[in-house]
Amino acid sequence: MASRFVVDLSGLKLAKGMDEKLAKTIQRAVLASIAETHTQPELVLHFPREWLGLVAHIDQLKLPALDKEINGMLR
16 A cells, blocks of 8 residues: 655745745655654655655655656646
8 A cells, every 4th residue: 555645735825935945844754754663675765856745665666657657646
């Protein structure tokens, strides 16, 4: 079973730079929670350039396909 969490703040008018600040805060919270779980096997993390977010997966070879799939859903 896969978990996907989406936070869509597109309806909010944010001050300049707040979207990146929120993204970093969310990324930090997710990474801290993952670290507390002591997940096995080791995770591969990817911070996409096209959208603010984080992809965590156990198979590095699947990251490009996941990134593309998620990016397509955001349009």
